[in-house]
Amino acid sequence: MDIRNIAIIAHVDHGKTTLVDQLLRSAGVLRRSELSVDRIMDSNDLERERGITILSKNTAVTYNDTRINIVDTPGHADFGGEVERILQMVDGVLLLVDAFEGCMPQTRFVLRKALELNKIPIVVVNKVDRPDARPYEVVDETLELFIELGASAEQLDFPIVYASARDGRSGMEPDELQDDMRPMFDTILSTIPAPEQDREAPLQILFSTIDYDEYVGKIGIGRIERGTAKRLQPITLCGGAQNRERLTKITRLYRFEGLQRIEVEQVEAGDIVCVAGVEDLNVGETACDPACIEPLPFVHIDEPTVSMLFSVNDSPFAGKEGKFVTSRNLRERLFNEVKTNVSMRVEETDSTDTFKVCGRGELHLSILIETMRREGYEFSVSKPRVILKRDEGGQISEPIEELTIDVPQEFVGAVMDKLGGRKAELTDMQSLGENSVRLKFLIPSRGLMGYRSELLTDTKGNGVMNHLFYGYAPYKGAIEERKTGSLINHETGQTSSYGLFYAQERGRMFVGAGVPVYEGQVVGECARAEDIVVNVCKKKHVTNMRASGSDEALRLTPATVFTLEQCLEFIADDELVELTPKSIRMRKKILSKELRMKQAARKGSEPQ
Secondary structure (H helix, E strand, C coil): CEEEEEEEEECCCCCHHHHHHHHHHHHCCCCHHHCCCCCCCCCCHHHHHHCCCCCCEEEEEEECCEEEEEEECCCCHHHHHHHHHHHHHCCEEEEEEECCCECCHHHHHHHHHHHHCCCEEEEEEECCCCCCCCHHHHHHHHHHHHHHCCCCHHHHCCCEEEEEHHHCEEECCCCCCECCCHHHHHHHHHHCCCCCCCCCCCCEEEEEEEEEECCCEEEEEEEEEECEEECCCEEEEEECCCCCCEEEECCEEEEEEECEEEECCEEECCCEEEEECCCCCCCCEEEECCCCCCCCCCCCCCCCCEEEEEEECCCCCCCCCCCECCHHHHHHHHHHHHHHCCCCEEEECCCCCEEEEEECCHHHHHHHHHHHHHCCECEEECCCEECCEECCCCCEEEEEEEEEEEEEHHHHHHHHHHHHCCCCEEEEEEECCCCEEEEEEEEEHHHHCCHHHHHHHHCCCCCEEEEEEEEEEECCCCCCCCCCCEEEECCCEECCHHHHHHHHHHEEECCCCCCEECCCEEEEEECCCCCEEECCCCCCCCCCCCCCCCCCCCCCCCCCCCCHHHHHHHCCCCEEEEECCCCEEEEECCCCHHHHHHHHHHHHHCCC
């Protein structure tokens, strides 16, 4: 059977997963129960809740006697490592571009990676049914981006398909769409080359992704570069980061059919295959015929830019809600993560209870944190910190992000004023119609931390920001961080309306009445630039005296409940976020007020 291997790449929220859904529906591979599910490829709970793709997904359809392997990739910059790996498995890409937004930061990132690997592109202009769509202008912008990124003459001769993935329509002109995806399938078959298929050569499979099944264990997913893979065939694993050789065998062999993995006896060169039974398999390794051991080079993955400390939970409430609470549990889980998550690094620290975890961004790390929390782990994390580099001359460099903000005209001044204090440099400013402006900045990664919530406040919820790693540049100097302090709880107990009523005069509260809290927990934000200890557990003393009007119901301001990302943005250097399966709390690293004061006194007496 003829084969095509393609990946769908795009900026976040441009419609990749919705497009894959429609391709599956159009090819008739979905079961009746799956037809009514939106974004069927976003299979885990976090992806459905957030509306983003976190892990790449494989699927396959048959069209005109041709087997088309399709990979849905993440669109967010923090998961760029997934995109880079997946491109190793395919011969061409569908570059999806929103018919209104046009080329965004992540569009540039994924296209650059595809062009560097000489993948054949097809441009899909999606959402042409939007009332504000500008498909022809977007095509011109896309062509300019191809030229800017140094595309070859062959890559510049890309075909264009217009689509409304949500409605399952596609066509070669924006105003002449068919009610199915046949124009897109036909373009794939005519543009994307079939992979080379040397079936008689010695076996060679490069594993780009690792999956896990509770019945068969670890599953390696990769493309057969040459030869034929057979069930129970002996193989030698080699290459990868560790570059070690060991003999093993393929116990089970699968191929993708729609959303299913179908067990088969053999798969030939050019196809994407799943191999089970190799327990110590790592991403980037090559499976070879033992008589011809030739590891394939693996794609370079961009280095992490942000680090956090993961520690065992030592709060007074430790162990009450989680299943996995020890340092051994935490260590095992983190080191297992880096076996499949190639963009992440985990390092030991001086303490056996603390591990340094490095990732591509705050979202990359927060997804890991949320996943572990849901799995039953209990731990605490520090404030995210960017990873600085020092060159041979001793000069410090820091990661810089390319920041794009779409905002109504009236809020441009507020955005530029705020970003100026965060060391951002304006590089471009474009009008997006009557009242909307697109601002582009280069800003230190440090300057972005905590800014998303400020942007929403400054623009009354109308600002949209996207950012992408740009590179390293000389250190830009100190950036003023949070201007407010924390309200810290005085004692362990349960919050009372009486205690909260008098504490809320100091700032906004993060907890409501009747909530268990402990000494040292951050229960609110102080209106002033200092930490203040408050007693939210204080109860009114019972007396036989009553005063007219003073015993009426106390009016409490509703508590502000932070998400995980907001907690990570809020905490100061001397604070932690405590994570359990049921709770997210902020706290001081040192819970005791007396010990915090002693440490502050020691620091004050040290020579500067």
